[in-house]
Structure formats: structure tokens, C-alpha cells
Amino acid sequence: MSETPGRKFALLPMLGHTKGKRSPVTCALKCDNACSGEVCNTSSNSYFRDIASTTLSRRAALGFGAAGALAVVLGGSLASSETAVADGGTGLSAAAKNGYGHAGASKLQFTAIPSVTADVDTVTVPVGFTWQPVIRWGDPIFKDAPAFDLAKQTAAAQERQFGYNNDYTDILEIPGSRGRRAVLFANHEYTNDAIMFPPSMPAADVRSVSQAAHGLSVVELERANKTTPWSYVKGATLNRRYLNSTCYELTGPAAGSALVKTVADPAGRWINGTLGNCAGGTTPWGTILSGEENFNGYFVAPGTSASDKRYGLTNKPTARQWELDDPRFNTNNPGYENEANRFGWIVEVDPFDPTSTPKKHSSLGRFKHEGANVIVAQSGHVVAYSGDDERFDYLYKFVSKAKYREGDRKHNMTLLSEGDLYVAKFTGDSPAAEIDGKGTVPTDGSFDGKGEWLPLVVGGKSKVAGMSVEEVLVYTRLAADKVGPTKMDRCEDVEPNPFTGKVYVACTNNSDRGKAGKEGATEINPRNENRDGHIVEITETGDQTSTRFTWNLLMVCGDPAQGDVTYFSGFPADQVSPISCPDNLAFDSVGNLWISTDGAPSGIGRADGLFKVTLEGAERGRVEQFLAVPRDAETCGPIIHDDERTVFVSVQHPGEEGTFEAPNSYFPDYVRAGAPVQRGQARAPRPSVIQVFRADA
Template sequence: MAFNRRAYFEDAENTPSNVDIKAPIGEIIAQRYSRRGFLKGMGYGGLGVAAIGAMNPLSAAIAAEGEASDRFGFDEIAHGVDTTHHVAAGHDADILIRWGDPLFAGAPAFNPHNQSADAQEQQFGYNNDYVGFVPLEGRFDHGLLVVNHEYTNEELMFPGLPGPQDEHDFTGITREMVEIEKAAHGLSVVEVKREGGKWHYVRDSRYNRRITPRSTAMTLSGPVAGHQRVRTSADAEGRRVIGTLNNCAGGTTPWGTILTCEENFHGYFLGDAEFHPEKDKLARYGVPGMSYAWGRFDSRFDIGQEPNEPNRFGWVVEIDPLDPTSTPIKRTALGRFKHEGAASVLTEDGRLAVYMGDDQRFDYVYKFVSRDVVDRADPAANRELLDHGTLYVARFDEDGTVTWLPLVHGEGPLTAENGFASQADVLIDTRLAADALGATPMDRPEDIEANPETGEVYVMLTNNDKRTGEQVDAVNPRGDNVFGHVLEIVTEGRHTATQNRWEVLVKCGDPARGEVGAMWNPATSENGWFASPDNCAVDARGRLWVTTDQGGNWPKSGTADGVWAMETQGERRGTGKMFFRVPVGAEMCGPCFTPDDTTLFVAVQHPAADGAEDFDGHQGRSSFETPATRWPDFEDGMPPRPSVVAITRQGGGVIG
């Protein structure tokens, strides 16, 4: 079977490892639409309650009102797929930094035909995902970007490979290629400035830094640090790890550090799990995934040689971007799973809550609440704050309540008799502990963001076509859920509470197709609906923006991924509006606003990778020599390059 790096990770996220899916909460008689009561889908997908496109009188009045209550003042763009990007009129979308751009004075210029690992460690990495902005000297036109580099697409990075690799074959992959891949992973910290209305990066800034799984030492902290299950031949004390892997989304703490999240770490390990001492535990995480050849050249990634190495990945890592000499820290108190994001919000009593999703079908939603209060006047006082607190997993009930179940050793089934000898075991095996507590299996929980203005928490549930009709429940209301939905947790500002409420904000997909079962405000236009919500951001005005990741499914929707504005309040609640669109084969990642909302940074990941064989005008899958697009350079011989884009309003002012 033809093998594509992006397709591999997409399949891994789509294939559940949670084999003990609980029975449905109960037969769904009436689905929850909105606490405001007016939100009706235009297509009901077999519910038999309304004809497609029907509106009640109130819905008709809302649609007729049109833009009167629109919080987003832009003319939306149209659905479509082509080789370049598009942004709403009145805005500019400029390439800020690309894969291979040099970060340091002595770094070589990018030459895709003559790459080296040493050069790549001095250049901007590959497949930019999460973007965080840290102001310098309190300025919103000058700061640091912290950017995750999630994974690499060998078939688009390297010339001369024999087409997309056969699965687990690795034909043509050399040691030097593996070292380049390692150097292209991790993170980049880069200083950026806005001058003359345009953003640029500062090549030789003292803040610039590359963090990679090839060379960057990190420490383990919290309950797992020093535990025998994280000790290796190179680290007999179990406290020092080289690098971070598959960094997807993230978050920013109130004291200015960045939380970067390790997601599909399983794919980097080779070996035979049959005789591994933790065979069943590895299986729950998909280890060994065997999608990279790294284990052929580096014993760390061969579970036969280093059986504990997988336990050292799957964590949230805290990084201080203002100190390029600082050591990143893996905060084990936040649990080990396939982290998509880590959204921080101050609680009602001044502590910190961190909301997180585990990005795999039928996995869970989590939150961590710190033991101690955040010291906003002294950032250094928060250095150990994320090492102490309580990790919870969510159970969503049919009556619209969400109960947060504590993952604490000795409570309930989390005992030595059930395989959890300590809190370290609970955290290393977070998924198994959540299974034991009866958490609710979800439709691929990806990014989660809290709205500090309203207290509401938005959960992006990307899709789940493995959910059958018998497994439908109130919070996951569709079987064969190809297009995903957005969930809203209503906290009323009580982030420390062990019980909140939940509602489905929208069910994604084209509402004009009744069989899809989409649910949108009828004011949503033919371009305002989207599919497969992935990342999101809440701007300083409390407005929600959603980015999408359809993977190879974009031909089913007929449109590329992008950024949509999303109404969450008032009469237009549940209305989408299309703002930005990526080139063919790309995923839309990392939406990040400057604090004054005058710039939106977005990350365009793996252009030309997804679904290229279905793109008109392109034959077969993309490769280095024949990509579906050469965005953003559009130069012969130059491959497509993942890039960060800076979106600004022409003439200045607030985005959207």
C-alpha cells in the first residue's frame, strides 16, 4: 500500500486503541441543540423531524436580519481548492517564515538539493503547527514566535526517493536523512517585528533557538521523574531526555512560558512488542508505530534495545522562550497521552486550569488544576506550579452535565491491585487509568480553548467514522461522523468545579446535504460551514476562530482547509464565516493573535500532501519532483515548504 507520512498519522489518529468502548449512555430521544433554543440544522440526516432547509419563524427572522448582529466585519471567501492561499478582502496574508529559512548569522541558506542535519538545526523546521506569540517589552508589534514542528514528509522533503514509501519499508532512507528529520522536528523560537505595516523575522536574534530531538536535553519533573519505568541505559536516573517528538498544539501560561504537546510519539518506535514487559500498555498507545526508520540508526527508538524509551514521550513540555539557555521541562503531572493542546486559564480562586485533548478516536478530554495559586507578579515563583495538582478526565452525561473524574492513585479503581502501584503509574498509563474510571470516549478531541470573557470552553472534535449507530450517545450524536463537531463546556467561571454543563455548538459538514446531519444556525452561508475542526483560538474580544484538518477527506467536502470565524453568542450563535483558505494538500494550524488582535499568525502545514491524487490537474501522489503545488515559492526545483503566514488588515486595525 502506498505510504504517505501524513496519511500514516491521520490513520493512527483515526484508528482507536480504546477497544472497550462503553455502551451508549442511553437511547437518544431528542438531541440537545442549544440552551437558547433557536439553533436548528438545515439538514437532519434521518432524524425525521424536519425537511431539509426548513426554518421555524424565529430562524427565518434571524436569517433575514443578516449582518445586523454579525461580530465579524469581513466579507467571507468561497470554498474551493487550488494551489495557493486566499484571505478575506481587506486583509493581507504574507509569508513570514518557511521551512529551511536560516535563523542564525552563520546558518547556510536553504538548499533542498544539498541538505544536512547540521544545517537544518540552524534553520526553521518542518511542518509548523502550534504558534505562540510572546510580546517583548510589552509591545504587540515586536515579540517572539514559538512554533512547533510536528513531523516530516520524506516524499516531499528529499529528492530522489522512489515515490511514497511502502509502509514500514524505508527503501532509500539513509542515516543522514534520519538525522535531518530529527533536526527538522521539535520547535523554533524566533524574534519577529512589524515595521512599515509588515512583519519580518530577525535572523540573528539572541532569542532565536532550535529545540530538536537530535540534540536538546530536557528534564522530567513531577511524579514520574526518576521512576524506574523511565530509566534507560543512557539515563540511569530517569530524569534527562533528549528532545521532544511530534509536537502538535500547545498553549501559553500566564507567566509567559510555552506549553508544547507531544502527540503521535508512537510512530517513531520500531521493534517487536510481543515479548516486551509492557506489551498491553504499549498497545493502548500504539507502540511501536514503525512509521520512521529512526530505530534502525538510533537504539533509543528500538523498543527491543530501550524498552522504557516510549514512556519518556507523550508529555506536555514547558519552555521559557525568553531564556535561550533554559532547559525545557516535561511536566508529567499533566499526564501521558497523545496531547493535542494545553489551554491555560486562571481559575476563580487564582489557580491554573489546563484543558487538554487526547487526539485519537474514542479517547478522552482532560483538565489539570494546579494545587497552588499563580503568582502573576513574579513569574519565577511559578516554576514548579505544574508539578503539583490534580489531573481529571471527563465523563459527559446525557442530561448535559460533565463530571470531572480525578486521576489520583488510591482512589476508586486506581490501586495496586489493578496495576497502578503509584501516582507515577497512573500518569504513565493515563489512558488506562481513564479507561478504568469510565471516561466518555470522544470523536477525536483535538484542540481545546477557554474563553476568558465568558468562561466557556470549546472542544474541537475532529471526526470519527469508526463510531457505529449503536455507539452514538448524547455528546457524540452521529455515527460515521466524517465531519466532526464543536462542543462547548459551560463552566460559568468555575474551572475548579468537578461538574459543569456541556452543549453541542455545531455539527459540522454541509447543511444542504440532509444525510450529513449537520447543525448550523440558518444564517450560515453556503461558504460558512466547515468540516473537521482541529485547532481554535479565542481573540481578545472573546470571539472564536476555528481551523480545520480534513486530511485526505477534503474531496468529500469539496473544499480545502482554512480558518472560519465562529459566532458563539446571541442570535447568530452557531454561524460560521470563512476567512482564510490553504493551498491544496495543506492543513490549517496554529491560529494565534497578537494581544491587540491586529495580527493573526497561522501555520500552513504539509502543502501538497493530502489528497493530491484527487486534485484536478495533478496525476498521482505528490513527491519532491512532482508536487501538487510548489507553494509558497512557486519556483522550479523548489519543493512545497510549510510556512507561517502573518495576516494583517490593510491600513491597520483589528482582524475581521
């Protein structure tokens, strides 16, 4: 096999160890084989304590309302670039009051599809629906951008084209367009050089194009009316690519710290590029948040310090070998010792201003952010929730110092620069003996309990002994270890429900739980060798700024038909669509939860998909599969426009296990194997944002 970076797949540490349809290639390229190495969190804390002697009242645990005027931007429903939905303090929006949880309230009615086998190379949608791409990897987005030519990609071309492996996605209506124009935002998380480039392409060219395919994209969309599909607009005013040469401003207490200064940035305030961008969020003021997740895989580092080990930084060559061209990707190089500290933040961009400087917010802490999602509390402070996507790592919450001002976008865009940072500790209400590691429901009928937000930084002061504010924010994992939070099973997307204020946490999986020397099952993470994951539901005690909460598990995922022990909030397990490895979360216009997955059901060779979950009423816990993605692909960035009977998803890494010479997928163009390849056609799969809509719309 070629020695081009990213093609060295002869040794795949996760080969034979992945579950379901998860590819060992994905493990190598997306997260630097995190599950094959030592767990980064080797702290001794196991703080999920049994409190059987003080059992919570089930009625009391569920009795807390979601007090607070809740504000959120609903993708695609903006009347302006800043629109908030608030209800004056009852915790329910008008939309929620007028039909939340009632059958038939949503216009998006469908018959759930059956599970699809992982070898199917198409998008499977319900009867009566169809799909088409909105935009694909390589589509030209500027007037001077060349047409996509798979065999002749250059860095200059890729910088003017839509990037690779789109993850978090949102669509925001352009003010005054009457629903006919919008901007689409997308992350580009990582690349797979083996299927993107011909073997004859020089390694240096591969590296340069690979860099250009990372980052972020903003692209304008248009349509004839609300019943027709969207198309992207080449050369539109708001179109923008965020590249590794794009300058980001570091905000908050870590800005200017000696911990983030380099020879290229002696001020410690200006950072080039963003890496490993996974999930994200849209703020109530109409900006986009993007999480820098698996940034460690892009750096060579000494690998010997406590911080290097805690963040998974090693002294081995990286998969893409950018360090051969740019000294900052090897922190052994003099002057670049702190370069890795400049990644792992929450990024904020303004999709309505292509000339604006994006920001990295140090106040939200540095770790493997899956994303961040913001809600406005009754007090007026904004609260951002974020998960650290690593085995046995933690759940975090940020509370702004200043308050949200309706209509004052300039002010609101400063809210994430200063505030308090907390990490979550969960306690269960069932005896430890009832948590058997299999996922068996305790005798009280549910997995539930209470919790608290442990302070890391409050009022501009460190609450972690022996660490300054700057150290807490740059080395947040090390700081959190000291205060005793709960080790979780890979917190991925964390979404507050805009209708109830409850917070939902997707815990994707943790194959190491319960293994020798590792923490075993707890009520919040009730399965050992947790291959299928679960969803946590949090109710803050008071508004979102509270330091106390109650919690329960909405579901413990898996496939009951295969003998998995599952839980769906009491809904009959034999009546749900099997679901595994929940990843990204979204809500529709009446408050139903939608879940995209990354790791098909229970190791039985099923495709990933998008699932609707009813949260209230007699059907609480009912899971219905809406779509399935093609061979090797992951479902990302769901957007639910149920009022228009339309759903959008990012289809990431289709055909991941193939090669350039022998593609494993032809999504989305489906040029058949052996057919003549015309200029502009692609035999390689192309990650894309797609739209699914009624065929009769």
C-alpha cells in the first residue's frame, strides 16, 4: 500500500475490536485509536456513591418543573439573525403548550423503517419520502472555484470548495427572505486520504489538500418556495471557508496566558485554524458553536507530561503527518511547546458576517468538546452544556457572567467570554447491589437520582486547589479530576430541550467499563462493556444556573430482539426500533427528541440512522427509525423541520473501508463500478449534507 499519509492501514489497532459496523479505519483517522490505548483518565475517583439509606422519592425526583424563560434558535425558523423563544417563566414555550407530547401534533408523520443491513449502499427513507444532496464534498462554493475533479485535486481548489466529512450542520433563514434563502453551516471533522486521492498523488500534495478539506463552511441556500428542496448558491455573498490559515481570537482568562503563547503568537491571543470539529450548537443570537474534539491526533508531542497523557498526546508520527510541513504540529519543536494547548476549545462563528473574526472561548474549558449548546435561564444568564467525548470523562456546564439582552446581538456575542465553569457529579438512589452491570432496571422501576455541579471556576476565581484560573481552563481535565466528578460513558451531544428545559446527554458507549482495573457499572452508567450506550435526562433544580439537579435515564440502548437488556422509560422494548451508540441530538417543533447514531445496533451488522423518540405521555420512550445511511457511513448533524416535513442530516465517512482504486461506496452519485468516469464525476464516495422530504410535497 502507498506510503502516502493516511494510507498506512496495514496496522490498525482496532481491527477485530470494533463493535457493530464501526470501522477500524474510522478509529484510526477520527480519534487516533483512542479505544486501543490506555484510558486518559487514570484518576482514582469513583464518585458515584450508593445512597440507599436516603432513597429519593420517585415523585419528588420527577416533580421539578423547568422554571425559566428558555431561549433558543430553532434551525431554519429564524425571523432575524437573532430570535428568541421565551414564555415568561413557565418553562414551556407556546409551541409546547399547544401540542407538546400529543400524537399527531407534528406534521412529520411517517412509518418507521426496519433496520437496514450495513452493506446497503444507499439512503433508506420511509415510504412516501425521497432524498437528494444539498451539497457534497468538493462542490465549488465561490465564483472562482474550479469544478470538483477527483483525480486532480489541489489545495488551492479545495480551499474554494466544500470540505470533507461534514458533521454538525445547521440551516438559518436569512432575514427578510420569506423562507426562500438561508445559510448552511457545517463542520469538517477529519479526512480519509486513502479514499480521497489517487495513489500516484505526491505525499506533500495529499497533506496540503487534506489540510484544506478540514475546517468549517458557510454556504448560502435558496429555493423557490417552502415546498421545494434547497440548492446551494455558488458565489453567494455569505459563502465562506474557515481554513487552517484562518485566524481565531482566543477569549477569556486563558487569552494571553503563558500556557498558550508560541513563537508565532507571542501574545497568546491569535490562533490559526480549528481541528477535529465534531458537533456544535446554534446560539440564541444566531451564531454557531463548534466543538474541537480529537485534536490530539494532529500533534506529535513529548507524551511524557501529565497533561500530554491526560489529553492523549503522544510522540508517534500522526496519521496525516502535517508535522512534516508545519513545525507547529510537533510540539517538540522549540517555540511550539504550547501549540496543542491552542486546540480543544469551543469555537464561535458568525455565519451572517463573512468578514468577522471567529473566536475560541477559553471560559468553557479545554477538553475533547463534542459540541456546546446554549439556553437562556430565567435569570437571563446563558448556560452552555458540553460533553467530553472520551471513555470515563465528564459532563460540563458554563454559566455566563453577563446577561442576555434581547435584540442586542453585539453584546450577546460576548457572553461566552466570561463566566463560571462546572463539572457534573451524579448520585443514584438504588442500592449498589441492584446495579448488576447488565443494564437490569432497579426495583424502583427506573435508573434515577440526583446530582450537583461541582465548581471549577466561579466569579473569576479558581475553585481547584493548587491551580490558577488559567491552569483550570487550559488543563480542564486535570482540574476536574481533582474535584471528584462522575466518570461517564463518552458524553457526546448535550442538548437542552427548548420546550421543557430538561437536558439530554448522549452517552455513546464505553467498551472498557468494568474491565480489570477500570470502574464498573454505576446507576448513571449501568452496563459493563457498554457497547450500545444510553441517554441521560437532567432536570435542573430551579433554572439552568442551579448547582443541583435530578436525573433519570431515558433509555438504555440496544436490540431486544438480539437478547440485549434494554430500557425505554417503560415503553415495551419489543415495540421500539433497535438503536445503538447515540451521538447527535435534536428536537422537532413540538419537542420530540431525534437521535443520530454512530455505531449500528448491537454488533449485528446494521446501518447507522436517525431515530425519533417520544418524550412525554403514554408513548414516552418509543423509538422510531426514520432513515438509514449508506455503507460505512455515520449519521451526523440532524436538523428537523417537521413543520415543512423535511429532515436534513450530514452523511459522514461513507465507504470508509474502501480505497481510491476500489471504493466501498458510491454515495451520493452512484457511478457504478466499471462504468466510464466522466470529468466531474466521482467514483469515490463524497460526504454530503442531504435533505429528506415528502415525495408528494
